[in-house]
Amino acid sequence: MQVRALAMSVGLVALLGTAQAREIPGGKGPAASDVPMAEHAARVVDYTLRATLDPALHTVHGEGSIAWTNVSSQPVTQLWMHLYLNAFKNQSSVFMRAPIGGFRGSTLPKEWGTIDVRKLTWNDGATQHDLWAKVQLRRGTDEDETDAAIPLPRAVAPGETIALDVVWDDKLPSIVERTGFDGSFHMIAQWFPKLAKIEQDGTFAHFPFQHLGEFYADYGKYDVTLDVPEAFIVGATGVVTESRVEAGRRIERHVQDDIHDFAWTAWDEFQTRKETIDGVACTILYPPGYEGHAERELATMRFALPHYGARYGKYPYPLLTLVHPPASAPEAGGMEYPTLITTGGGSYIVNGVNLIELVTIHEFGHQYFYGLIASHETQWPFMDEGLNSFAEAEAMAAWKGPSNFIDLLGVSVGDSEGHAERARHFAHDDRVAQPAYAFGTGTSYGALVYSRTATILETLRRVYGEEAMQKTMGAYARRFRFQHPVPRDLVETFQREMGNEAGEVLRDALFDKGWIDFKVEAISSHAVRVAAGIFDRDGKRATTPPDRGSSGKYEGWVLVNRRGTLHLPVEVELISEDGARTRVPWDGSTDSIRIPYAGTSALRAAVVDPDQRVLLDEDPENDFATAAGHSGGGAPRTLERSTYWAELVLGAIAP
């Protein structure tokens, strides 16, 4: 391919921006790795719990203490507590009555789940207050019991720490979404009474368990002792500090600081693989016969741990547990908790389809975009799922190249391209940046929160460059480690690190359904004729007869339109009849541009965004045009392949 500058076109440079060659605003700032990164989270709430599992009844008895500090600027007179398991108590919960399909958790549990708090007391030194006696479990006639208000007998002053004692019983549901049991397999998450996160202004970020929503909590230290039958193997958040067997029971104590949730699993059939990767003790818990899956998950972590560490800061915990649930409990898979993730994938592994790797990388990515950067998942789901989907696609491409999702039978599909295609059909339906419960369907939630966000960020990466993107996302991840950022923090980081234009694109695309569609509207060129007539040149008079013929030069133009609200720089490729290809940058600031052409042969075709940088482009099928009288490349490959396949099918069905 011949590529040359089009500087020969008079005045062109003045007309056009310099999209690809531009200096990235902020590019002279510190590299992302220089951005200071907190070593620990501010400790707000510490849980010291003991849980006993009865695997026959699928119940957990829990008791322990909660030390909570009012880190807001206001006195607090009421606590809020999440009782997530009650989402599965009946069909009147907010979770169950949401008319949401197209996403996970749409089936009724075969067995209901509940959490019953038996005791919640506060000993303030002088008095033992029974807080649970005054609990407001429901709001009005609403029968949802996942968001409990707990009035306090006196205000808790800013900076004051209170100690609560709690006793509760869980009845685990059959696995319906993320948590529950399947036979003797138990995935125990959202299982303890959990204080809602307090905000700076003294309000609590409390909410019922939403069907599409996830979680939000304060950081703290979790010291949890688990008590299961001896035959059961346990995987849990945090480092094991004690482990013993007593009277047929396995007792493990897990302790971890700087986290905001705790989940665990217990199964008497787990197989185990362990490997230390990049200084992190990785444990894979998997069903019998899934050795191949376990190996692929370990291979994924060998890539992912150092890759994410370099991009977003070193993984700060000493361990990571990956749980591959049994095939009969797929709803337990594909979920993230601090230092513990669940993966997934059926019994059969298809080489050439990297689904296991993709799921594993995605869930591990949540250690950053959820675990370490603890945004409000229910209010702004794109900030964890969306950013993490971008990180997942970026990592998959860095690891396995452009055909990173499917590379099978000659079909090549990348994760980013898959996200782009999924998101394209929902661009006008809803805003990306909105609460999980505001989405009309699970499908649009998935397409916009996960895929549209990933596509927006991937477009920015391709347009503004890998280096700028690494710097920006790296700075965001480091600056907000152990913090609870909001969308403004993200947009401001992009404005600061990548420039105002990129920041505006991000803001418009996230909040205002911003969209873009480049289109090559028209293309024309003609031979330059020698002008006829009398000409006085250099003091001499000369007459040029008409029809002197072609000058051997051609001129023309390409009209490119930009539809939509987003402004992104792009390149336009002009292709001459002699095969020469010329790239012309356009800053995309106007609605259209007429690009002049001058060359030694006619203009044959034009392609906008030939490198497919703008994945947000709504209709790539109008990104090119061929001049009248010329033909394009046709579809000979499609003819060859489809003929071959038709022959094979005919041979198979009509022997």
Added chain:
Amino acid sequence: MTPVAAHRIHARYRPTAIAFMFFAELAWALVVATPVHAWARRVWGAHPDGDAVLWIPGGRDLLVWLGQNDAALGVVTRTTLVLLVVGALLMQVPFGALVASLAFGREDALEPPDAGAQTGAAEPDASPPARLRSLRIVRALKIGVASFLPLSALLALGSAVSILVLAVGALAAAGIESAVTDSLGDARAFTVKLVVLALFGVLAAAFGIVVDLARAAVVREQGFAAIERTSTPAWGTMLRGIRAALVTSRRGFGSALLAWTGRVVVGVALLAIGYVASDTFGGRGGTALTLLFIVHQGVVLGRVALRASWMARALSLVAPVQDALEEARSAQRGADVATSER
């Protein structure tokens, strides 16, 4: 026209018939490919790189094309399916011609026929094969046309039974997997499921072999009818073909299975070559595309030749049985006539 001795039926003697079958299949495959090609050409044909963009790693334009909610997708899919079904039926004619060409030859042999060459019941001997000249294409096609109805009926019957066997297999496999999951675990239960499915697959394949034997018998009978200038009803031909196939299977199914399996293995190897070629040449055009076309067509030609080879073997297995059955039938007819005359 004369039948080829059973032990002298070989596909390698009929390259023209194999080439004819190959070109017939290629021609119809081009027809089947037309809707998809027209659709791709309409959408991407004007691109300066043509449909090469569909093969760019990452597959963005491929996904856009397939995910466009384009009404053409439904039309193309339905049309292609209809063309495939029509093609499957139409291909019975060249297939019948191919089998006829394998089973029969012209009297003017390339080499003097040995004693057993004139009868399908001949026993194998050590002498070099006497090669009969191939039938003229028109003659073979006439037998193919005459065989169309019974072959189509066999195609329908064979497809229906295969689908039924595989469906029952799928249900049985799922049921067994479910029953043993608790005791064996997911992975082993899945292996059991695969084994059960494979067993039903073998059963479907075995049935396919019987159907192929019936096909051979059907075409052979139509060939004899052409020699005798008589016509036989399709239904009766098919039933006699099935009977001959069942008797043949009872006597020598192992031999048939071995012959069929060997050719299937080679056929799969050819497919692997086609896959590697696709993978290697990717979406390149020009000479690479031409080379890919040649490799792919070589694969298809090889598979047609394997099919011809298998049908030659099927003919050699079924011919003695069919002749014996025909003799018995003639004897019975003679006895019936004698009885009625008395």
